Amino acid sequence: MFSPAILIAAIVNGLLTGALYALVALGLTLIYGVLHIINFAHGALLTLAMFGAFFAYRTLGLDPYLAVLALAPAFFVLGYALQRFVIGPAAHGDDRNILLVTLGLAVIIENALLFAFRADTRTIDVPYAFDSFNLGFTFVALPRAVGFFALFVAASALWLLMSFTDIGRAIRAVAKEKLGAELAGIDVAHVYAVTFGLGTAFVAIAACLLMPSYYVNPSAGNAFILIAFTIVVLGGMGSVPGALIGGLIIGVVESLSSLFLGESLGQIGIFLIFIGVLLVRPNGLFGAWE
């Protein structure tokens, strides 16, 4: 039906897009793995970061790939503050309340952006947006390739952080056994906030990498967030390798579904996978069997 060249291009494209999805999912799965909450504000934070990258380019002339150096730390602080001073205290530890508080934050952020910037879609025009290079069997857009590369850099940095730093060890301890970690003297509220901050920082990185090839409007984050959830659930909540591999798989699935079913229905493939995984194997590929 479709020539091999088209299929290969779709798959490669899917992998590249999947890498960006995986970057978004990485933050989400980290937050889930440690705080055991589903951060419904993740998408809105992504949108916020994308607007940040947009304005950094428009007003300061900062290329997104440079803006990330400022946005990532800024969003780390934002995430830290949100968890430490808003989500943590408001939820009183009840899971259902945490869901609602993060949902509330999502509504606030997204609609504040809508109110401030209207619903118009904006893009930035970086000079290299349409550069591509030839891999031999297919062409690859430069910004996409950078995104793919960045995913692995980010994931490696995260692994290094978790394995070799004190805070990384503290995070792992809290993720595994919160009470024990607390008894050992670890400040759990701080660790939670750091984790949330890291997750938010990853979102900022993803946003900067997305801007050259995407657009932003107040609901842009939403498009990514359900996909990110799907990846997190598919890969196993809390599993970083799961998020990476899940992201790539989902990217390819979306690309192929769009090819066979058309653009608008392409996303359905993802959601059907999502529902299927939740019903059949809620712990995902890398989680334990129920």
Added chain:
Amino acid sequence: MKDFGSIVAVVLLLAAVPLVTHSNVVLNFMVVALMTALFGQGWNILGGYGGQYSFGHAAFFGTGAYVTAVLQVRYGINAWFAFGFGIAGGALVGAVIGALTFRSGLRGSHFALVTLAFAEVLRIVASVAPMTGAGVGTLIKLDLRPIAFQFQSRAVFYWIVLLLVAVALLTTRLIERSRFGAWLVAVRENEDAAKALGVDVAAVKLGAMVISATITAAAGCFYVQYFLFVDSAIAYGTWISIEALLTPIIGGVGTVFGPLVGALVTKGLGETAQALAGDAPGLDLVAYGVVLVLVIAFLPRGLSRAGERLLRSRVLPRGEAGHG
């Protein structure tokens, strides 16, 4: 009997509104507020009493709306029958989603996510399917005759939605007092303990889901008859799912009047925000989000319970110290 007395009193009070004011603005506000209360009441059965927080109630609202609209527009079915089929359609969707999710034992955030996903799938399908009018949506022809479920006077619409709200209030109260209600609340509090006491948890959740879906679908059917237009963003958009959970939570989860109180408060808040900021979109939802977070932080049982507690501490004597 006093349980029902309060419902009758409130309904009568609300019924008097069109007699007191002829302002279309006020009536429109009240119609929308009551409709919002209605889909909140639907959510409240599953979420407030059952403790299963759905983030995708738009699935039922939208199905009710689309079935009602499409049956009239494409198949020429009478509006009143279409309304009935719309409700049935919503109930069916509820049964399907419930059967799939509860038999798998999904709960908590997994359940919230899966309901969100179902609503999204429906939205995407509705946005491309020719039957629903795809991106353009479905428009019901203006035909201001009662037989077409369209009325010259806004007051009639108001009384109809009030009737639906009244039925939902009664249903909620009846559930509260029934065996099913006791089991439902037990499931909310502690599923394992409930199982050990003979409660068929999956069946109870499914029942709650179907009742919940039915009520929410009715709101969707009403929406489309009142506004005469529906598209995928209106029918299955996240705004419905959010408002459906917002109103009971603010007004008081798991109470009969919670969704009604919550709807009046949030809609009132929304109107105030719009009045202050002009017609800029988004500010009302920002206000909703802020109220949601504040309510969770400071009044997690919602406004009605806070009111109840205030009343009880002032009016009733201190409890006796019994042996425990």
Added chain:
Amino acid sequence: MADVPLVAVDNVSRRFGGLLAIKGVSFAAPAGRITALIGPNGAGKTTLFAIIAGFLKPSAGRVRYCGEDVTGEPPHRLARRGIARTFQIVQPFAGLSVRDNILVGAFLRHRSRAAAHAAAESVAHEVGLAGVVDRPADTLTVAGRKRLELARALATEPKLLLLDEVLAGLNPSEIRDIVPMIRGLCDRGISILMIEHVMQAVMRLSEHVFVLAEGSIIAEGTPAQVAADTKVIEAYLGHGAASKLGATHA
């Protein structure tokens, strides 16, 4: 003459990943008696309860109740058959009143609200909670919560009551109050299978005792027989303890 076993566990095993927690356990509890299941921590007693009550499926073996094979039936169906259980860590419906807690159990046997209320009221009296029925369940003391746990289970009108460490966390006077209540339940026809660590209660209440250690039954008999059994002493106190204590062989 052998009593008809009310519940019988037949060569049941349960594996968790690589760990074989229950190893081919068989025992039977007769109707109309109080049977105790004792053993050191980690022996698998609560796992066995969970299997009998339907919360876990055995990896192998069958569970029989009144002669019928009920292996793998879900908890709510077993409750309808007449098996009720309490939980080791009490699980009240925290947001509800004491009365509403008990009502949930009563509704299993009574459809109408009036009948269920009456039944709940009488159960509350029986366990001594009549004075606090309108209080929220989470305001009760530990002893109160244990009584509530018992009351809820009783409201389902069970034939077999599984008590999982119902006396844990109670002080001696509270234990002194509850023990006769348990005896009274058996006297009015409810068979009881209890996991218990409080030995004085085991001695006074049970007619037959099974000892579980490391997933297997190592001894059974009357309370006195079991208390004197070397293997039992060693299971609790460690190898060689029996000879140090100068105990006699069973």
